[in-house]
Amino acid sequence: MAAVKYSLDEFISDMTSLVEALPNQAKLFGKGSSHLQRLIQNPDAIPEEYRMPTGSGPRANHGSYLLHQAPSGLSITAVVWGPGDFALPHDHGTWGMIGVVGNSLMETRYRRMDDRSQDDFALLEEDRVGEVRPGEVTLLIPNIDEIHQMNNLTDKPTPEIHVYGLDLRGWDRRQYNPETGKISHFSTTKWDNC
């Protein structure tokens, strides 16, 4: 008999229990990333329509779909980067975990070098660049290691699962220009499926 694969519902349940237990950050990321790694080993656990770009609208080559939003703030989304799609350097203002479900994505991480005293300026230094592959999980650690740029340099869509500690809709976030230092504020207004 084939082993039963880890489902999206089981992942949501495990993450809900984990977050409700109010773990410290090490435990949250340790247990949380092992749950996420299990989930992304089985791409079929994610509905097929959430593994492709929307194909229409202002950002047709991208997709962001809400899979679960808990009252605690726990937010689980599927994000798809079409060929050539990208996001400029930005932060999240909450803890997060990103797991690549298929294909790959180039991620550039930045360190913030200034004293954070200005609302519209940040001195960024490139920390590392790497290709993130299926089955791999990266962490977003608030104020420490969370500013990143994403680029899909391939000719196929890259689906990911993003897990955040709060509902990003309406949450004030920052986008950075590493050349000029300028900070622009932005927020996610809605997901593509709700």
Ligand SMILES: [Fe+2]
């Ligand atoms: Fe991000």
